[in-house]
Amino acid sequence: MGGYGDIQMIDENGVRVDGRKAGDLRPIEIELGVVPVADGSASMRWGTNYVIAAVYGPMEAHPRKIQRQERAVLDVRYNMAPFSTTDRFRPGFNRRSREISKVTADALESVVQLELFPRSKIRVEIEVICAEAGTRCVGLTAASLALADAGIPMSDMVVSVASGKVNDVVVCDLNKEEDNYGEADLPMGILPNSGELVFLQMDGDLSPAEFQEAWDYNMAAAMNVHEIMKEAIAKKYGGES
Amino acid sequence: MSDSGASDGRTSAASGSLVIPGDKISSDTGGQIGHGVMKKDGSLIATKLGYLVEKGGEFSVSPIHTTYFPRPGDLVIGYIEGMRANIWFIDLNAPFNAILPMSLAPMKVEYGATRDAMNVGTTILCRVQEVDESHSSVVTMKGMGLRKVNSGFVDTIPPHLVGKVASGANSIINQIKDSSNCRIILGANGRIWVDGDSNGIRVVRDALSFVRENEHSTDLNGDVAKYLVNGNGE
Numbered sequence: 292m293g294g295y296g297d298i299q300m301i302d303e304n305g306v307r308v309d310g311r312k313a314g315d316l317r318p319i320e321i322e323l324g325v326v327p328v329a330d331g332s333a334s335m336r337w338g339t340n341y342v343i344a345a346v347y348g349p350m351e352a353h354p355r356k357i358q359r360q361e362r363a364v365l366d367v368r369y370n371m372a373p374f375s376t377t378d379r380f381r382p383g384f385n386r387r388s389r390e391i392s393k394v395t396a397d398a399l400e401s402v403v404q405l406e407l408f409p410r411s412k413i414r415v416e417i418e419v420i421c422a423e424a425g426t427r428c429v430g431l432t433a434a435s436l437a438l439a440d441a442g443i444p445m446s447d448m449v450v451s452v453a454s455g456k457v458n459d460v461v462v463c464d465l466n467k468e469e470d471n472y473g474e475a476d477l478p479m480g481i482l483p484n485s486g487e488l489v490f491l492q493m494d495g496d497l498s499p500a501e502f503q504e505a506w507d508y509n510m511a512a513a514m515n516v517h518e519i520m521k522e523a524i525a526k527k528y529g530g531e532s
Numbered sequence: 533m534s535d536s537g538a539s540d541g542r543t544s545a546a547s548g549s550l551v552i553p554g555d556k557i558s559s560d561t562g563g564q565i566g567h568g569v570m571k572k573d574g575s576l577i578a579t580k581l582g583y584l585v586e587k588g589g590e591f592s593v594s595p596i597h598t599t600y601f602p603r604p605g606d607l608v609i610g611y612i613e614g615m616r617a618n619i620w621f622i623d624l625n626a627p628f629n630a631i632l633p634m635s636l637a638p639m640k641v642e643y644g645a646t647r648d649a650m651n652v653g654t655t656i657l658c659r660v661q662e663v664d665e666s667h668s669s670v671v672t673m674k675g676m677g678l679r680k681v682n683s684g685f686v687d688t689i690p691p692h693l694v695g696k697v698a699s700g701a702n703s704i705i706n707q708i709k710d711s712s713n714c715r716i717i718l719g720a721n722g723r724i725w726v727d728g729d730s731n732g733i734r735v736v737r738d739a740l741s742f743v744r745e746n747e748h749s750t751d752l753n754g755d756v757a758k759y760l761v762n763g764n765g766e
Contacts, residue, residue, distance in 0.1 A: 330597060349599060360666060404570075411628075439553050439581040441597055442580055442596060445553035446570065484554040484555070524550065525550055528550055529550070
């Protein structure tokens with residue numbers, strides 16, 4: 292975090308390196324049903340990020356030792372493709388992907404009605420095809436869409452957005468440069484209908500006032516992303532959502 | 533933290549509209565709720581992606597995707613997926629395989645000879661006998677018409693469409709039977725066995741494809757009737 296020379300990532304007019312204002316989101320495109328063999332799937336382009344999420348199940352949980360008698364288990368696997376970054380990303384599970392898989396599963400367990408499917412497993416695959424910054428947020432949001440597409444009952448959708456601090460200014464939805472050279476990063480998972488929080492991580496330092504500002508940016512951005520999600524679903528399945 | 537972002541002022545969804553999980557359907561008036569709906573903080577909330585249905589004040593969601601869960605008494609079409617010395621494991625298009633004990637098979641089977649009687653891949657017509665709370669189910673082939681299926685082919689429709697396709701005097705399945713002159717058995721798990729001549733089977737496949745594509749039509753029976761007259765020229 293920080294300490295990378297005097298890179299000016301936000302000018303005196305408050306314009307960021309990619310031309311956005313502090314509270315602006317990167318462009319977002321969503322498509323549902325992109326993996327026909329899956330029970331539900333969604334792809335999400337968020338800036339340069341491109342993530343595909345696919346859901347399989349509910350199915351019998353194997354190995355049997357992972358079965359829970361009273362509810363289903365969510366088996367989430369987040370993976371970055373080797374070609375998703377400028378440097379080749381070593382394929383396979385690593386500490387980072389394990390951590391993101393776990394926090395994504397924890398966030399989704401807050402909304403998925405797992406008690407309806409005892410002894411079952413719901414498999415969620417998140418594949419990052421192109422990574423810019425905030426892939427865990429895009430992965431979590433895409434996974435929530437894929438679960439809805441698969442007909443898995445949920446109490447709400449999950450929208451994940453990250454805000455952070457760059458050159459002492461709090462900005463919404465960090466891009467790659469801001470993520471790499473900024474001072475702090477605050478990804479959050481939000482339930483857009485209730486405003487509840489199901490996931491929060493923080494990297495770097497934010498003062499209470501900065502934290503509140505980042506929180507407000509994330510909450511407002513989550514509502515915008517939720518509207519985009521609804522439009523994408525309506526486009527796929529017709530009608531007005 | 534502030535509560536910014538909570539959207540309490542959202543309007544309720546209208547019947548027939550597309551809803552997604554978390555959408556507010558209406559205020560909770562204490563009435564019955566149907567499939568895909570939950571009560572939360574004095575409101576009715578959609579839990580599934582689908583179309584809102586209101587019938588006699590009861591809200592439910594007609595889902596876009598569903599999974600079949602066996603219920604006792606369901607007539608289903610299953611595939612043998614494995615066996616042990618005295619039971620078969622049956623794929624019912626559900627999250628869990630059902631079991632078919634040797635004692636409920638339609639023929640006499642010696643202990644250890646289950647494979648000789650019905651091998652992996654065999655299609656069977658069976659009935660769900662019991663289901664426990666953890667979704668373990670037992671099927672039986674003792675009963676009228678329950679048997680191995682040796683001819684025809686099996687097509688599928690989403691399980692939530694079975695009721696829509698089978699209901700009414702002029703049901704969709706009856707219309708398709710009349711147009712195709714095929715023998716058709718509709719399983720509660722969404723599998724449909726069809727047997728007849730190749731032209732009839734083509735009519736059935738096309739009609740089922742039409743049903744899948746137009747499942748959310750308000751008058752699916754009428755649309756299928758028109759399709760069978762105009763679409764195939766039968």
